Amino acid sequence: xxxxxxxxxxxxxxxxxxxxxxxxxxxxxxxxxxxxxxxxxxxxxxxxxxxxxxxxxxxxxxxxxxxxxxxxxxxxxxxxxxxxxxxxxxxxxxxxxxxxxxxxxxxxxxxxxxxxxxxxxxxxxxxxxxxxxxxxxxxxxxxxxxxxxxxxxxxxxxxxxxxxxxxxxxxxxxxxxxxxxxxxxxxxxxxxxxxxxxxxxxxxxxxxxxxxxxxxxxxxxxxxxxxxxxxxxxxxxxxxxxxxxxxxxxxxxxxxxxxxxxxxxx
Numbered sequence: 001x002x003x004x005x006x007x008x009x010x011x012x013x014x015x016x017x018x019x020x021x022x023x024x025x026x027x028x029x030x031x032x033x034x035x036x037x038x039x040x041x042x043x044x045x046x047x048x049x050x051x052x053x054x055x056x057x058x059x060x061x062x063x064x065x066x067x068x069x070x071x072x073x074x075x076x077x078x079x080x081x082x083x084x085x086x087x088x089x090x091x092x093x094x095x096x097x098x099x100x101x102x103x104x105x106x107x108x109x110x111x112x113x114x115x116x117x118x119x120x121x122x123x124x125x126x127x128x129x130x131x132x133x134x135x136x137x138x139x140x141x142x143x144x145x146x147x148x149x150x151x152x153x154x155x156x157x158x159x160x161x162x163x164x165x166x167x168x169x170x171x172x173x174x175x176x177x178x179x180x181x182x183x184x185x186x187x188x189x190x191x192x193x194x195x196x197x198x199x200x201x202x203x204x205x206x207x208x209x210x211x212x213x214x215x216x217x218x219x220x221x222x223x224x225x226x227x228x229x230x231x232x233x234x235x236x237x238x239x240x241x242x243x244x245x246x247x248x249x250x251x252x253x254x255x256x257x258x259x260x261x262x263x264x265x266x
Contacts, residue, residue: 052076058104074105123148
């Protein structure tokens with residue numbers, strides 16, 4: 001039986017992905033901050049606590065894992081939240097969207113047999129990654145820019161992870177996916193002019209159903225895709241997901257990896 005681990009599976013795209021995977025007869029572990037608030041979908045499913053904003057929680061989760069893990073889906077994320085730092089000293093977007101998944105993936109690698117899927121975003125195209133200020137201590141904070149930075153970090157992480165896996169001779173693949181603009185509620189923190197513009201344009205640019213936004217994630221997790229692939233949606237009506245081009249900077253990816261190892265003690 002194939003085993004999937006889906007982070008952020010309490011709602012939105014993660015919940016949809018978990019439900020669809022469970023429907024195939026797979027074993028699905030839903031990882032989220034508050035397990036008591038979620039009823040797992042029917043099938044071979046279970047819910048476990050994981051707070052990606054807390055590296056101690058990440059370590060405890062990984063320490064409690066036993067047996068093989070076929071596919072890890074790094075889906076959990078935050079978007080455009082106000083400035084704050086976690087107990088580990090990380091800006092919230094970088095903590096939840098990058099540093100937490102980075103540590104989780106590295107700790108679970110000895111168990112992984114299939115692939116790592118990391119969910120990015122089209123906003124990664126707008127991301128900038130100053131390695132000397134990943135936690136927004138020297139720049140004027142922008143919630144949208146912070147989100148875009150973390151989503152670029154997801155792609156760089158995927159690229160460097162695949163390079164390292166291939167170099168070690170591992171058959172595990174690292175791939176990335178993005179849902180397009182899906183109606184999941186993740187954008188609820190948008191405010192000001194950007195928030196007004198998004199709400200006005202949403203009916204025109206969003207996927208008709210959140211389920212369509214989950215299709216690229218499911219395809220990245222189960223389809224025949226190469227390592228370091230970037231899977232996006234086919235069209236707004238749920239067309240077949242497709243491979244897309246994405247930003248690649250091998251040098252920056254290596255530097256980010258080394259900094260992330262140091263900061264998370266991975």
